[in-house]
Amino acid sequence: MTPTTLDRGLALTVALRLDRSHEQCAAWIESADRVCGRDALRPWLCKRHETVAKRRLEKEVAQEKAQAEQARQRAEEQRPAREARLAQINARLDQIDPFRADGNADTAAMCAPLSQRLPSDTRIAELARLYRERDALMRTLRTH
Numbered sequence: 001m002t003p004t005t006l007d008r009g010l011a012l013t014v015a016l017r018l019d020r021s022h023e024q025c026a027a028w029i030e031s032a033d034r035v036c037g038r039d040a041l042r043p044w045l046c047k048r049h050e051t052v053a054k055r056r057l058e059k060e061v062a063q064e065k066a067q068a069e070q071a072r073q074r075a076e077e078q079r080p081a082r083e084a085r086l087a088q089i090n091a092r093l094d095q096i097d098p099f100r101a102d103g104n105a106d107t108a109a110m111c112a113p114l115s116q117r118l119p120s121d122t123r124i125a126e127l128a129r130l131y132r133e134r135d136a137l138m139r140t141l142r143t144h
């Protein structure tokens with residue numbers, strides 16, 4: 001029997017290391033301070049430790065699912081605040097970004113020569129910050 005990734009994953013829930021022959025159970029017995037060593041029914045696991053390993057793996061999977069669900073709920077709770085902040089940023093960008101085609105930027109300023117409508121350093125820094133925050137918000141809103 002050639003060990004699969006699942007065999008390894010399963011065995012590693014009860015074994016500390018898998019560097020021995022997989023013909024023998026590699027489960028670590030804490031109370032006896034040794035490995036099990038019984039004949040393995042599947043790579044590195046005897047019948048008893050296969051049961052233990054499956055139970056642990058199921059528990060891990062269940063915990064991961066619960067954590068993912070919690071994260072999803074948290075993201076859902078934060079969604080309105082994030083969307084509100086995004087609207088705020090877009091409104092501000094419409095005001096201050098002279099290159100925003102779809103914005104309400106001052107048309108007089110748009111018609112001024114480029115040298116005159118170039119934003120100040122402070123304004124450029126604000127634009128950069130707002131665009132960064134906006135992109136981060138949009139990414140977060142998209143993935144949740």
Ligand SMILES: [Zn+2]
Pocket residue numbers: 025026027036037038045046047048049
């Ligand atoms: Zn065993």
